[in-house]
Amino acid sequence: MPSPQRFAAIQEIHQRPPVVTPPIESLDELWASDVFSLAKMKAALPKDIFKSVQRTIKENGKLDVSVANVVAQAMKEWATSRGALYYAHVFYPLTNATAEKHDGFISVQGDGSVITEFTGKVLVQGEPDGSSFPSGGIRTTFEARGYTAWDITSPAFLMETPNGLTLCIPTVFISWTGEALDKKTPLLRSNAAMNKQAQRLLRLLGESDVAPVNSSCGAEQEYFLVDSAYVPLRPDLLLAGRTLFGKPSAKGQQFDDHYFGAIPQRVQVYMQDVERQLYKLGIPAKTRHNEVAPGQFEIAPFFEAANVATDHQQLIMTILKSTARRHGMNCLLHEKPFEGINGSGKHVNWSVGNATQGNLLDPGSTPHENMQFLLFCGAVIRGVHKFGPLMRAVVATAGNDHRLGANEAPPAIISVYLGSQLEDVFRQIKEGDVKGSSNAGVMQLGVDTLPEFPKDPGDRNRTSPFAFTGNRFEFRAVGSNQSVAGPLVAMNTILADSLAYVSDQLEQKMAAGESLPGAAFSVLKQIMTDHGNVVFGGDGYSSEWHRIAVEERGLENLPTTADSLPVLQRPEVRDLFAQQGVLTPLELESRFEVYAEQYVLAIDVEAKLAVQIAQTQIYPAAMRYLGELASSLQLQTSMGLQVSSETQTKVASLSAKLMELSSALESAIGNAPHGTMAHMRYSADTLLPLMHQLREVVDGLEAVVDDNLWPLPSYQEMLFIR
Numbered sequence: 001m002p003s004p005q006r007f008a009a010i011q012e013i014h015q016r017p018p019v020v021t022p023p024i025e026s027l028d029e030l031w032a033s034d035v036f037s038l039a040k041m042k043a044a045l046p047k048d049i050f051k052s053v054q055r056t057i058k059e060n061g062k063l064d065v066s067v068a069n070v071v072a073q074a075m076k077e078w079a080t081s082r083g084a085l086y087y088a089h090v091f092y093p094l095t096n097a098t099a100e101k102h103d104g105f106i107s108v109q110g111d112g113s114v115i116t117e118f119t120g121k122v123l124v125q126g127e128p129d130g131s132s133f134p135s136g137g138i139r140t141t142f143e144a145r146g147y148t149a150w151d152i153t154s155p156a157f158l159m160e161t162p163n164g165l166t167l168c169i170p171t172v173f174i175s176w177t178g179e180a181l182d183k184k185t186p187l188l189r190s191n192a193a194m195n196k197q198a199q200r201l202l203r204l205l206g207e208s209d210v211a212p213v214n215s216s217c218g219a220e221q222e223y224f225l226v227d228s229a230y231v232p233l234r235p236d237l238l239l240a241g242r243t244l245f246g247k248p249s250a251k252g253q254q255f256d257d258h259y260f261g262a263i264p265q266r267v268q269v270y271m272q273d274v275e276r277q278l279y280k281l282g283i284p285a286k287t288r289h290n291e292v293a294p295g296q297f298e299i300a301p302f303f304e305a306a307n308v309a310t311d312h313q314q315l316i317m318t319i320l321k322s323t324a325r326r327h328g329m330n331c332l333l334h335e336k337p338f339e340g341i342n343g344s345g346k347h348v349n350w351s352v353g354n355a356t357q358g359n360l361l362d363p364g365s366t367p368h369e370n371m372q373f374l375l376f377c378g379a380v381i382r383g384v385h386k387f388g389p390l391m392r393a394v395v396a397t398a399g400n401d402h403r404l405g406a407n408e409a410p411p412a413i414i415s416v417y418l419g420s421q422l423e424d425v426f427r428q429i430k431e432g433d434v435k436g437s438s439n440a441g442v443m444q445l446g447v448d449t450l451p452e453f454p455k456d457p458g459d460r461n462r463t464s465p466f467a468f469t470g471n472r473f474e475f476r477a478v479g480s481n482q483s484v485a486g487p488l489v490a491m492n493t494i495l496a497d498s499l500a501y502v503s504d505q506l507e508q509k510m511a512a513g514e515s516l517p518g519a520a521f522s523v524l525k526q527i528m529t530d531h532g533n534v535v536f537g538g539d540g541y542s543s544e545w546h547r548i549a550v551e552e553r554g555l556e557n558l559p560t561t562a563d564s565l566p567v568l569q570r571p572e573v574r575d576l577f578a579q580q581g582v583l584t585p586l587e588l589e590s591r592f593e594v595y596a597e598q599y600v601l602a603i604d605v606e607a608k609l610a611v612q613i614a615q616t617q618i619y620p621a622a623m624r625y626l627g628e629l630a631s632s633l634q635l636q637t638s639m640g641l642q643v644s645s646e647t648q649t650k651v652a653s654l655s656a657k658l659m660e661l662s663s664a665l666e667s668a669i670g671n672a673p674h675g676t677m678a679h680m681r682y683s684a685d686t687l688l689p690l691m692h693q694l695r696e697v698v699d700g701l702e703a704v705v706d707d708n709l710w711p712l713p714s715y716q717e718m719l720f721i722r
Helices: 004-015 038-044 047-059 065-081 120-124 184-204 235-240 265-280 306-326 371-393 398-403 420-431 485-511 516-534 543-552 561-569 571-579 585-638 646-670 676-702 715-720
Strands: 086-091 099-104 106-108 114-116 146-150 157-161 164-175 214-219 221-227 285-290 296-301 329-332 348-354 466-468 473-475
Touching (some): 004 715, 038 047, 065 120, 065 164, 086 146, 099 164, 120 146, 164 184, 235 585, 265 306, 306 329, 348 485, 371 466, 371 485, 371 561, 398 561, 473 485, 485 516, 485 571, 561 585, 561 676, 571 585, 646 676
Antiparallel strands (some): 106 114, 146 164, 214 348, 221 329, 348 473
């Protein structure tokens, strides 16, 4: 029987009453019912005002103040009619979290009465304190002013809690001196930069009617669910979001029986509750299923414009966590909450397109003849090769370092997977003679009652960090706890740079007398000659690929955040963001400082927790067990029985090693050097190895100490009892 605390937790789980969920409404009733959508605006606004708003959204123009006043009044009337008393400017600081400042609609009159009031000025601009958010040196405590500004392209919505409704207005967050302090501002800038260069290239290709080009995103979200009764017994889960210790369960994911298996009833009730809330917020949750590891699940929304998808992704994480608590569970978004089984990623499916030319990364049925697709895809290949280290840097966190490189997570070496058909087309381009593209053929199933169906032109590669999957690229290296804004900013900006290069080359070659097809082929051939080394379709986990990638292809292997984040300080990266108008050198440097500090702080918290748990929970349990063993051996010896002290010796040895390592780790925490780079390297090279050694000792003790004395809920309990 487990220890009393663990046994009580298990009993609580078994006795937990089922959560009663609201009756299921139709999708028509639910969909966007809590969103001040374009349809609601159209119904509430005068025709000329609505057309002005619509034009601003579609053409990325400026919003007139007089229009904002009318919109604010209509928005307030809609929100208050639903029972909202407060509004909040919602923004996304550099913490990967969501921030919000709530203000009441209340306005006190001279006679002491109150009215509700909400003006265009208040809608468009707010002023939260700018000093207490990480800014990487842009703002200090005595420089507190910061502004939020309404992002009209992302609709306002009502957030419902047990205490009522709040009108939430998505905004950017900038300093008094104008620098971006958030994730949204650079994303909007990067999309504008990409749109500018994409339209330029499309016009060079002969298109006269070109709508604004936008990037789109569909982010698959993986997560774990653990019963909330376990969490107070695991300080590491409570404060760090992952288990610092834990002997692997005898059964893990080796049978592959959890993946796409029947969803446990309790989990499905939770998922349906989550989806109901998402549909009310206009978030198109499309897919739910069991993931590979026991206790792991996934939710995936349909594609949306990247800016809206990013806001919705933040809402998905918020709702996953808050809803789990109501269902007696904790939602773990850490990239590696359990050692030895799959971690959680956030696969970011990314494409670009517009209303006139459609998806610009759709190869069609004859990709070798599709000049538009080949040039856009070639631009992506060039960008990933030139700025692969940047793509590694924007997914660099302490949590993601534990995940990358195993259990279906891609390696830290950034490469591009195209699939066999496209890889062959681009190989032919490089060799200078394009003869055609292979036909995928028809799948023959050998059963008369089953239909024939066409095969996809290429397989999937789950070891690739950046894979083409039919009409989009899937950035698989993004961590489950991250905002998708950083990766999207990087991809949009890299593409903008490459599209500018392609357009420059086409203009030069056509000015020299080459035809458009000839110039396009020459540009593509040059791209594949210079940048084709980044294309790889094999096993990304193999040691041979790691050797070839670095030694023969010149790709970088950046295994840790301490290796990756300094990429943000490279001149070529600084120039990239500055030239495209996405981040100033100061803004980019601030991000390096913030993310480096977050890395150091995360490891510092984990190291302190490891010492605390080892010394105050594990060591006492081991000592109690040693005492029991000594009494038992003494009794058996007095009875003349032949006894073995092997277990006693093993526990004593491991306990001594535990105190030695925990003391060394405690000392190391206090000796961290000053300076961002030095502290990061120290965390990666000194603290993490000591924590790993301490974990091996603790896990070794868990394997031999009496289960009745072990204080921490085990992997077996947390992953399989729900």
